[in-house]
Amino acid sequence: MNLTLRVWRQKNSQEKGHLETYQAKDINEDMSFLEMLDVVNEDLIKEGVEPIHFDHDCREGICGACSLVIGGIAHGGKKGCTTCELRMRNFKDGDTITVEPFRAKAFPVIRDLVVDRSSMDRVIQAGGFVSANTGGAPDANAIPVHKDVSDTSMDAAACIGCGACVAACKNASAMLFVSAKVSHLATLPQGQVERENRVRKMVAQMGAEGFGNCSNYYECEAVCPKEISVKNIAKMNREFFKANVSKK
Amino acid sequence: MSTVQVKPAPSQAKVTFISSSIGKKVFQAITGSFMFFFVVGHMLGNLQIFIGQDQLNTYAQALKDVPYLTWSVRFVMIVCLVIHVWWGIQLYFENWFSRPIRYVVSKTVQASLSSRTMIFTGGGIFLYVVYHLLHYTFIVTNPQYAGLHDSLGRHDVYSMVILGFQNGWISTVYFVALFSLSYHLVHAIPSLFQTFGLNNDKTKFKFDVLGWLVAIVLFVGYSIIPAAVLLNIIKLPEGVL
Amino acid sequence: MKLESKVPSGPLAEKWDKHRFEMKLVNPANKRKYSVIVVGTGLAGASAAATMAELGYNVKSFCFQDSPRRAHSIGAQGGINAAKNYQNDGDSIWRLFFDTIKGGDFRSREANTYRLAQVSNNIIDQCVAQGVPFARDYGGLLANRSFGGAQVSRTFYARGQTGQQLLLGAYSALQRQIGLGKVQMFPRTEMLDLVLIDGHAKGIVIRDLVTGEISSHAADAVVLGTGGYGRVYNLSTMGLGCNVTAAYRAYKRGALFANPCYHQIHPTCIPHTGEYQSKLTLMSESLRNDGRIWVSKNKDDNRPPGEIPEDERDYYLERKYPSFGNLAPRDISSRSAKEVCDDGRGVGPTKYGVYLDFSEAIERLGKKAISDKYGNLFDMYNLITAEDPYQVPMRIYPASHYSMGGLWVDYNLMSNIPGLHVIGEANFSDHGANRLGASALMQGLADGYFVLPYTIGDYFAREGAQNITTDRPEFREAEEAVSARMKKLLSINGERSADSFHKALGEIMWEKAGLARNETDLKKAIEEIVALRKEFWQNVKVLGSNESLNQTLEKAGRVADFLEFAEIFCYDALNREESCGAHFREEYQTKEGEALRNDKKFAYVSAWEYKGDGVKPELHKEELEFENVELATRSYK
Numbered sequence A: 001m002n003l004t005l006r007v008w009r010q011k012n013s014q015e016k017g018h019l020e021t022y023q024a025k026d027i028n029e030d031m032s033f034l035e036m037l038d039v040v041n042e043d044l045i046k047e048g049v050e051p052i053h054f055d056h057d058c059r060e061g062i063c064g065a066c067s068l069v070i071g072g073i074a075h076g077g078k079k080g081c082t083t084c085e086l087r088m089r090n091f092k093d094g095d096t097i098t099v100e101p102f103r104a105k106a107f108p109v110i111r112d113l114v115v116d117r118s119s120m121d122r123v124i125q126a127g128g129f130v131s132a133n134t135g136g137a138p139d140a141n142a143i144p145v146h147k148d149v150s151d152t153s154m155d156a157a158a159c160i161g162c163g164a165c166v167a168a169c170k171n172a173s174a175m176l177f178v179s180a181k182v183s184h185l186a187t188l189p190q191g192q193v194e195r196e197n198r199v200r201k202m203v204a205q206m207g208a209e210g211f212g213n214c215s216n217y218y219e220c221e222a223v224c225p226k227e228i229s230v231k232n233i234a235k236m237n238r239e240f241f242k243a244n245v246s247k248k
Numbered sequence B: 001m002s003t004v005q006v007k008p009a010p011s012q013a014k015v016t017f018i019s020s021s022i023g024k025k026v027f028q029a030i031t032g033s034f035m036f037f038f039v040v041g042h043m044l045g046n047l048q049i050f051i052g053q054d055q056l057n058t059y060a061q062a063l064k065d066v067p068y069l070t071w072s073v074r075f076v077m078i079v080c081l082v083i084h085v086w087w088g089i090q091l092y093f094e095n096w097f098s099r100p101i102r103y104v105v106s107k108t109v110q111a112s113l114s115s116r117t118m119i120f121t122g123g124g125i126f127l128y129v130v131y132h133l134l135h136y137t138f139i140v141t142n143p144q145y146a147g148l149h150d151s152l153g154r155h156d157v158y159s160m161v162i163l164g165f166q167n168g169w170i171s172t173v174y175f176v177a178l179f180s181l182s183y184h185l186v187h188a189i190p191s192l193f194q195t196f197g198l199n200n201d202k203t204k205f206k207f208d209v210l211g212w213l214v215a216i217v218l219f220v221g222y223s224i225i226p227a228a229v230l231l232n233i234i235k236l237p238e239g240v241l
Numbered sequence C: 001m002k003l004e005s006k007v008p009s010g011p012l013a014e015k016w017d018k019h020r021f022e023m024k025l026v027n028p029a030n031k032r033k034y035s036v037i038v039v040g041t042g043l044a045g046a047s048a049a050a051t052m053a054e055l056g057y058n059v060k061s062f063c064f065q066d067s068p069r070r071a072h073s074i075g076a077q078g079g080i081n082a083a084k085n086y087q088n089d090g091d092s093i094w095r096l097f098f099d100t101i102k103g104g105d106f107r108s109r110e111a112n113t114y115r116l117a118q119v120s121n122n123i124i125d126q127c128v129a130q131g132v133p134f135a136r137d138y139g140g141l142l143a144n145r146s147f148g149g150a151q152v153s154r155t156f157y158a159r160g161q162t163g164q165q166l167l168l169g170a171y172s173a174l175q176r177q178i179g180l181g182k183v184q185m186f187p188r189t190e191m192l193d194l195v196l197i198d199g200h201a202k203g204i205v206i207r208d209l210v211t212g213e214i215s216s217h218a219a220d221a222v223v224l225g226t227g228g229y230g231r232v233y234n235l236s237t238m239g240l241g242c243n244v245t246a247a248y249r250a251y252k253r254g255a256l257f258a259n260p261c262y263h264q265i266h267p268t269c270i271p272h273t274g275e276y277q278s279k280l281t282l283m284s285e286s287l288r289n290d291g292r293i294w295v296s297k298n299k300d301d302n303r304p305p306g307e308i309p310e311d312e313r314d315y316y317l318e319r320k321y322p323s324f325g326n327l328a329p330r331d332i333s334s335r336s337a338k339e340v341c342d343d344g345r346g347v348g349p350t351k352y353g354v355y356l357d358f359s360e361a362i363e364r365l366g367k368k369a370i371s372d373k374y375g376n377l378f379d380m381y382n383l384i385t386a387e388d389p390y391q392v393p394m395r396i397y398p399a400s401h402y403s404m405g406g407l408w409v410d411y412n413l414m415s416n417i418p419g420l421h422v423i424g425e426a427n428f429s430d431h432g433a434n435r436l437g438a439s440a441l442m443q444g445l446a447d448g449y450f451v452l453p454y455t456i457g458d459y460f461a462r463e464g465a466q467n468i469t470t471d472r473p474e475f476r477e478a479e480e481a482v483s484a485r486m487k488k489l490l491s492i493n494g495e496r497s498a499d500s501f502h503k504a505l506g507e508i509m510w511e512k513a514g515l516a517r518n519e520t521d522l523k524k525a526i527e528e529i530v531a532l533r534k535e536f537w538q539n540v541k542v543l544g545s546n547e548s549l550n551q552t553l554e555k556a557g558r559v560a561d562f563l564e565f566a567e568i569f570c571y572d573a574l575n576r577e578e579s580c581g582a583h584f585r586e587e588y589q590t591k592e593g594e595a596l597r598n599d600k601k602f603a604y605v606s607a608w609e610y611k612g613d614g615v616k617p618e619l620h621k622e623e624l625e626f627e628n629v630e631l632a633t634r635s636y637k
């Protein structure tokens, strides 16, 4: 199939970007969206045009590197699917597809479709961990954990840190991402000691990074490739409230 | 060198509950729910119009007779409104500036229209409240109501309301405002539970339904009054004008 | 050059304890005087950086991704082994050790493998303490599964995302140290050279991938945890950024490259479909617990799978290896798949695929049980192929997956260059000629949490803090060489993209140095690689400049290194005139077509030394001594 792409091109963080139109010819429907871009890039290189830059690594939906807002939806709109897993069979011959970077104040564009998501790392640095130095851990089976608790925790822990939630949120809020981590650790017995401190610090850092506030749009959940539920946001709200009451 | 060291070390970022992103929302929700209770109470009060002139005017007088109570409620409502509006606007701008460069193409997958228009429905409510106070409470827009008294010499709220709604323009303003309010609440009600952390996958849908129910009940409960007046179901008592 | 493994003397089970006692310690108050560079933030790199920072060393950590959390380890699906024996099914440290060394076809260093099994238990404890949500039983205790041909259930897992959860554990420990200021993190940074001062590794040259700036960092020691070189085949299960550059640059500075030809081809991946393909997706090996592998008994059978009657199906693994059946080790399963496809009995559009069929398991256990176990894998398969594995059998085929070979290290995980330590998949030490499932994660974390943080202290204590700065001329020289190389790549301005060279290289390697190798092909491969490399340096087209994010330039640099490295790979395969583990030389097989090892001649580690560009590297041998296990022929019949 043949497609028309309108792709955001931006030389660097200072330059103002713009949309550029390219033709994607002879696209096979088994290709992933990124493989389609590879094909376009190969053509661009032949023409002497610098290829379109985009982040990617694992190409199987787990590293969280790939991003892109495709046709106005982060990761392209197929449920539970990252851009790298999105197949071209989801598009029709002749479609025009607009491809933009994830946009947020906290995600400045580095080049073309590549953005700087280090703000998310810094939120984790603020408290998204259990302070367990290597070596002192008790036997792994010393504390039994109810299977349901462990499963709930895993549901939240599945977040790949892609930032699509931020990209999709009308407020560019990182609540889903942050709440996934808060919830993952607050659910497990291992996360109890630092529970209050963790949520206080992570919420503070989230604000400092310039993410927006949550208006409970639930748009984040709709695009999240790991289908992280917004119930985690409710949980984080609860945790934050309790933490501020307890002052532990 | 790398982008990572540009920002302050995370451990330094501190925030109080009120100034935090979540805290502001909690206050929105608290103030919103207070106002919600007022709106419900006010509706029940107003509906007494269907019982008759005496009932409504008695009720209005009764409220005037407990100034400490009414003034405390008024005080709370004013504070709530001010906080709610102020932070509503502030949140709106903060959120807007969280994405300085907008998308060229942007689609919405599941965020409801109600949720995305909170600032406008809220703004509508605010303008309406101002008008409404000038209309019925301070009787500025239609000074002629001031002279209305019933046979017991009480301010004739009953007649005032009917007179007001007999004017099609005024009723239209009310209908629009009531729609704004109801539509605000379509999102506000479920949102409130989420903000208070009382939501989960199982309750989510139920709260959404609750939001619609509340909105519909409020819309019907309020607009039935101007509707009844326009349809001549409730009429001015004999002798007024 | 004499290769000293530095394996401590004494009984196997006591070596590590004894060694830990004998190693010198750095006084806690002095630890902050030492600095260490850790390249890589995979399981190995992240765990090492975090642990060393906890101990008090000053750590600088580097990765080329935009966040340390995205290192390739994140993709591991199946699980991690440990000798906990929680299932009471007869597991022990010794059994894990023995399985690993046997799985590796007796080509690994006994003491290293034993130590790996020993510390495996601590890993699970550590990860649980960090909040890794491993799968649990209804009683709340940890669940295990049997994996990759093991006859005990010793694999711990977190759904199909074990690598992710373990890496996020290590990443969170690393993030904590970054927050505390003990680790300085440099994401989007690529190491492009190693700097030696008086023969010791004391720094690296890096390129900031955002600004293109080339600069150096100095430290008291350098640790490489830069992963495997599987993308020498271009198509592989590995992340697209995985490269040999860091290891190869170290090799060019004198570090020995050990056993490059030991490279695992994983049996269960979604088959290749077209030219454009950039990646082969792994379908977790755990699928083989319930799926049955088969092809038609007839050549060129074009009937859809449902129409092939039971008696015309060849469940070839069950037939050939009755006791292990579909769970036969990876090298054996992969090779068998190739055999049936070469025989013209493959399935799917390219005829390079075999069926992995769940119909029998679905009948026996019910669809629900199967979807509980493998639901996410089935979804992923469906997403990629648009076929529903509940209805039609999956199609799978082997793909490049894991590098057993890597930089040579001694028992302390230090290479022959003093100060240069190598951990995780980047080193060669623990898996011999073939790695068992769920043991790479174990090794990465063993190295990073529990081995290197001890052994590096010994190096520091012996050498003392040196406060070397990047003002030394050695750094300038290396930086200039790197800059010159970038300029060179940018100035060629030929006709072909770096990607197209990578694809061409991949084809050569897959055809001639892949699942089965022979002398003629390997020699031809070397000729073709040399020719391709020549063309690369005359005809590659790299656009843009060095002074910005330039992904084609990054790619070209990596391909250039693969083009050199591939040659050593082939030399090694040529030199090893035996079949062992993943290395199968067609000339050396039994009558039944099984691998024929030659312990008399080849029970050694091949370690290659760089001798100059275009010059054949020199082979050094580390003889493998087996004091505790008997070298037996592997049999999975």
Ligand SMILES: Cc1cc2nc3c(=O)[nH]c(=O)nc-3n(C[C@H](O)[C@H](O)[C@H](O)COP(=O)(O)OP(=O)(O)OC[C@H]3O[C@@H](n4cnc5c(N)ncnc54)[C@H](O)[C@@H]3O)c2cc1C
Pocket (backbone or CB within 6 Å): C039, C040, C041, C042, C043, C044, C045, C062, C063, C064, C065, C068, C070, C071, C072, C073, C074, C075, C076, C077, C078, C079, C080, C162, C163, C189, C190, C191, C192, C225, C226, C227, C228, C237, C238, C239, C242, C243, C245, C246, C282, C401, C402, C423, C424, C425, C426, C437, C438, C439, C440, C441, C442, C444
């Ligand atoms: C699909 C898949 C599934 C797997 N499943 C399992 C499993 O179930 N069980 C199991 O035990 N093993 C599994 N493995 C193997 C295992 O994941 C890897 O062997 C292991 O994670 C390697 O970890 P590492 O830390 O050594 O390196 P990696 O995780 O590869 O990390 C390499 C790091 O080095 C950095 N780096 C590389 N080059 C440079 C450079 N030049 N400059 C700067 N930084 C650089 C990268 O940024 C990265 O941070 C699987 C592998 C794959 C591909």
Ligand code: HEM
Pocket (backbone or CB within 6 Å): A213, A214, A215, A216, B025, B028, B029, B031, B032, B033, B035, B036, B039, B084, B085, B088, B089, B091, B092, B118, B119, B121, B122, B123, B125, B126, B184, B187, B188, B189, B191, B192, B193, B195, B196
């Ligand atoms: C009777 C009047 C009102 C009631 C009952 C009401 C109620 C509510 C409630 C319950 C919420 C939900 C809070 C949450 O998400 O948890 C809310 C949100 C909001 N309200 Fe109101 N409100 C009223 C008037 C207004 C007014 C006058 C404005 C004017 C600016 C306004 C603006 C907003 C905004 C912008 C939000 C969304 C905040 C966010 O989620 O970011 N509201 N309101």
Ligand code: HEM
Pocket (backbone or CB within 6 Å): B039, B042, B046, B060, B070, B074, B125, B129, B132, B133, B136, B137, B157, B161, B174, B178, B181, B222, B223, B225, B226
């Ligand atoms: C059909 C709809 C409504 C009718 C008939 C109505 C009627 C009235 C009347 C008659 C009064 C004056 C009472 C008095 O001073 O004695 C009043 C006051 C008031 N109304 Fe309404 N109202 C309606 C809807 C609303 C709505 C939707 C809101 C809020 C959003 C609202 C908010 C108020 C407020 C804040 C006051 C002032 C209360 C006070 O004096 O303390 N009203 N209303």
Ligand code: SF4
Pocket (backbone or CB within 6 Å): A158, A159, A160, A161, A162, A163, A164, A165, A166, A176, A177, A180, A220, A223, A224, A225, A226, A227, A228
């Ligand atoms: S919550 Fe979902 S969308 Fe957000 S970062 Fe995590 S995986 Fe991505």
Ligand code: F3S
Pocket (backbone or CB within 6 Å): A168, A169, A170, A171, A172, A173, A174, A175, A176, A213, A214, A215, A216, A217, A218, A219, A220, A221, A230, A233
């Ligand atoms: S879309 Fe945004 S508003 Fe909240 S619920 Fe999700 S973060």
Ligand code: FES
Pocket (backbone or CB within 6 Å): A055, A056, A057, A058, A059, A060, A061, A062, A063, A064, A065, A066, A082, A083, A084, A085
């Ligand atoms: S490239 Fe890794 S998630 Fe898409």
